Amino acid sequence: MKKLLTILVVIMMPIVVFGQQKIKKQPIPLAKYDDNVDLPLTTKERAQIIEVYGEFANKYVFSNENRLRAIKHILRNRVIFKRITDANEMKECPLLSEISLFNKYVPTIKRDKVFEPQNFNPLKYNFQFYTTEASMVKVDNTDYYIIIKSQHE
Numbered sequence: 001m002k003k004l005l006t007i008l009v010v011i012m013m014p015i016v017v018f019g020q021q022k023i024k025k026q027p028i029p030l031a032k033y034d035d036n037v038d039l040p041l042t043t044k045e046r047a048q049i050i051e052v053y054g055e056f057a058n059k060y061v062f063s064n065e066n067r068l069r070a071i072k073h074i075l076r077n078r079v080i081f082k083r084i085t086d087a088n089e090m091k092e093c094p095l096l097s098e099i100s101l102f103n104k105y106v107p108t109i110k111r112d113k114v115f116e117p118q119n120f121n122p123l124k125y126n127f128q129f130y131t132t133e134a135s136m137v138k139v140d141n142t143d144y145y146i147i148i149k150s151q152h153e
Contacts (some may be wrong), residue, residue, distance in 0.1 A: 031151040081117040
């Protein structure tokens with residue numbers, strides 16, 4: 001019995017020791033903001049925020065400095081519209097119609113019937129804004145792609 005207990009301890013000791021070691025993870029880099037996020041909101045940007053957050057805009061965006069900076073960064077620097085007409089340059093990616101609406105605060109929000117880059121509100125959609133990689137979406141029935149740059153670029 002004593003031999004069995006000794007063998008068990010010898011076998012279990014390395015498992016216990018190695019099981020306690022921590023795996024070092026790479027830290028997520030901080031978001032990089034351009035200087036233009038310190039400028040005041042434009043009328044258009046304010047309207048885009050209100051369209052998506054409705055009566056909660058003041059509580060969750062306008063009175064929260066960090067959230068407001070992040071949204072300004074999205075609207076001013078991270079959403080790019082690219083028109084690609086060459087079939088060789090076109091990429092496989094999700095369609096805009098496959099991206100769900102961000103309707104948590106305004107349940108009646110609707111998709112745009114016609115895509116116009118100058119009037120497009122990216123906040124209306126559940127884009128992956130807070131990932132470490134860029135993403136791309138194709139606008140249905142157009143030559144346009146929407147590129148969401150990583151917040152770490």
